[in-house]
Amino acid sequence: MGQPVINPDIYRRLEEFLAGKGLRRTRQRDVIIEAAFSTTDHFTADELWERARQLDPAASRATLYRTLSLLVESGLLREIDLGMQQTCYDPNFVDHPRHNHLICSDCRKIVEFEDKHLNLLEDCISRRLGFQPQSTSLRIEASCETLRTMGVCEERKKSGGR
Ligand SMILES: [Zn+2]
Ligand SMILES: [Zn+2]
Structure with missing residues (x-):
């Protein structure tokens, strides 16, 4: 896998959002963020988990869920109903709101x-x-x-x- 190119706007908005909550970027969170935004595909939490573990075998599932809800709360990621059993997440609303x-x-x-x-x-x-x-x-x-x-x-x- 090559280095994914992630829209720098995402990091800028994320840092603003985290700062507002007194949080900061961590290596653990960055792995999840990279896994989420290195694709334009929609994904479930399980699919994101697979990708995060490929990026970093030490990725933590608890961090995955916490980061997912932070990303949804910040508006960078949207939960969407695609008529599947599991909730899907959509990383494309930043570029195509x-x-x-x-x-x-x-x-x-x-x-x-x-x-x-x-x-x-x-x-x-x-x-x-x-x-x-x-x-x-x-x-x-x-x-x-x-x-x-x-x-x-x-x-x-x-x-x-x-
Ligand atoms: Zn068909
Ligand atoms: Zn979409």
Whole structure:
């Protein structure tokens, strides 16, 4: 594995956030952060754990969970519902704060998308009802092209259903 390139903005925002709580970056936390943001894939806590252990066999599971909740609280990482049994974490909201997900209902393949019409619509609806929009994320369940043309997705076995 090469050195992952992590958006320096993430470290800057993280340090600000930690400082506000009287915390600082530690080697242990950095391993989790590196594991979380060296990918654009969505991941579960277990998947993050696998990656963290590859980076540092001494990684601690307690630190993993504590760091995960710090990252979610800081807004750098978002918990998302992808219709799976486990909570998924999404590292892409820093770069794409208004992205949404299209999910194949068979193989669970995930495609991220942004659409300014959707943003406009969300703003309009919120304002009309007297709210100020903060965050929204749309999940569209659909069938991918493979499913439509072949009747079944290649990756179905791998995903193990819902
Ligand atoms: Zn996403
Ligand atoms: Zn599919």
